[in-house]
Amino acid sequence: MKTNPEEHNQKGVIRIKSPARTCLFGDHQDYMYLPVIACAIDRHIDLTATPIAENHLHVVLPDINKEKYIALDENFGEGVIGDHLLAAYKVFKAQGGQLANGYKIIVKGNVAINAGISSSSAVVVGWVNFLLAASSTPMKKDREYIAQLAYEAEVTEQRSPGGRMDQYAIALGDIIYLETDDNASYETYKKEVPGLIVGESGIPKPTLSLLGELRTKAWEAIKAIQNTHPDFEIADARNEDLDTLLPLVPEPLKKVFEAAVCNHSITRTALTEIRKEHPDMALIGSLINEHHALLRDNLGITVPLIDKMIEAALDAGALGAKIVGSGLGGSIIALAPEGKELAVIDAIKRSGARDAYLVATDPGVRIV
Numbered sequence: 001m002k003t004n005p006e007e008h009n010q011k012g013v014i015r016i017k018s019p020a021r022t023c024l025f026g027d028h029q030d031y032m033y034l035p036v037i038a039c040a041i042d043r044h045i046d047l048t049a050t051p052i053a054e055n056h057l058h059v060v061l062p063d064i065n066k067e068k069y070i071a072l073d074e075n076f077g078e079g080v081i082g083d084h085l086l087a088a089y090k091v092f093k094a095q096g097g098q099l100a101n102g103y104k105i106i107v108k109g110n111v112a113i114n115a116g117i118s119s120s121s122a123v124v125v126g127w128v129n130f131l132l133a134a135s136s137t138p139m140k141k142d143r144e145y146i147a148q149l150a151y152e153a154e155v156t157e158q159r160s161p162g163g164r165m166d167q168y169a170i171a172l173g174d175i176i177y178l179e180t181d182d183n184a185s186y187e188t189y190k191k192e193v194p195g196l197i198v199g200e201s202g203i204p205k206p207t208l209s210l211l212g213e214l215r216t217k218a219w220e221a222i223k224a225i226q227n228t229h230p231d232f233e234i235a236d237a238r239n240e241d242l243d244t245l246l247p248l249v250p251e252p253l254k255k256v257f258e259a260a261v262c263n264h265s266i267t268r269t270a271l272t273e274i275r276k277e278h279p280d281m282a283l284i285g286s287l288i289n290e291h292h293a294l295l296r297d298n299l300g301i302t303v304p305l306i307d308k309m310i311e312a313a314l315d316a317g318a319l320g321a322k323i324v325g326s327g328l329g330g331s332i333i334a335l336a337p338e339g340k341e342l343a344v345i346d347a348i349k350r351s352g353a354r355d356a357y358l359v360a361t362d363p364g365v366r367i368v
Contacts, residue, residue, distance in 0.1 A: 016133075017126070
């Protein structure tokens with residue numbers, strides 16, 4: 001007999017499902033507080049928490065063969081940098097959260113690790129949802145609040161160079177257009193991206209070091225322009241402004257700045273199309289290709305295998321294909337027309353990818 005979430009809670013067991021995410025438009029944009037378009041996908045981290053008669057949280061992570069203990073009265077004396085679960089628990093307690101008893105928590109799933117589809121953020125968002133659900137003190141439990149706490153845990157508390165995309169896309173679900181500034185305004189669209197394929201390269205990506213390097217270059221370029229135009233905001237720059245702005249940017253930073261402006265324009269154009277009842281997927285695919293060209297040529301974040309995977313997908317009939325996430329490894333997405341999905345998947349695999357598969361949009365983190 002099936003049980004509902006309320007019955008699970010009455011028994012004390014909490015089960016959370018937290019999706020992965022992929023970025024459609026806006027890679028390397030959110031650390032400049034520029035908007036992104038992303039979607040939650042149906043690969044999941046599953047968290048099961050069972051009450052125990054102990055004053056700690058016993059976390060078991062079978063996918064990476066690790067476990068850890070967090071005391072309920074943890075004082076965070078040694079800091080939380082590098083420990084997502086501990087950072088989230090600190091944020092939870094700072095918001096007034098308390099747990100009346102310990103739990104044994106098993107966290108596992110089918111989200112590829114270090115592949116550019118946000119396995120770590122899926123864990124953090126699911127973990128925050130669990131903490132709020134288990135709290136013995138009254139707390140907000142809406143998805144936007146979950147996203148914000150997960151962002152504070154993963155980025156603010158750990159002084160990470162990342163942005164808000166991962167936490168908000170995973171918590172809110174479906175397709176999301178997110179303004180990544182402090183207001184974090186967003187729109188969600190409950191629709192599919194037909195023919196959306198993820199291809200995993202199998203190459204681990206150096207997320208934090210690469211994000212930190214490109215973020216520094218982007219902000220150095222912006223500050224160079226502000227030396228002449230103090231009121232300049234990157235969000236206001238348009239492609240037609242590049243002839244005037246690029247001469248103000250030091251030569252080593254020009255390509256990074258150009259990518260920021262052009263990718264922002266691509267994201268705006270894609271948003272106009274996605275808002276339509278029936279988006280033109282051929283146009284979406286073309287915009288994906290434009291976005292990838294800037295990530296490859298201006299930011300230099302591809303590697304030979306990624307290039308081969310992209311070429312194979314396009315040769316097999318994909319409407320568009322691009323690298324996802326920080327780069328130098330990880331995954332790609334490809335957009336296949338109806339009837340070409342299996343051919344594109346096969347071509348990506350034959351190019352040397354570790355795996356490739358069709359994905360659907362997911363409704364976001366939830367108690368199940």
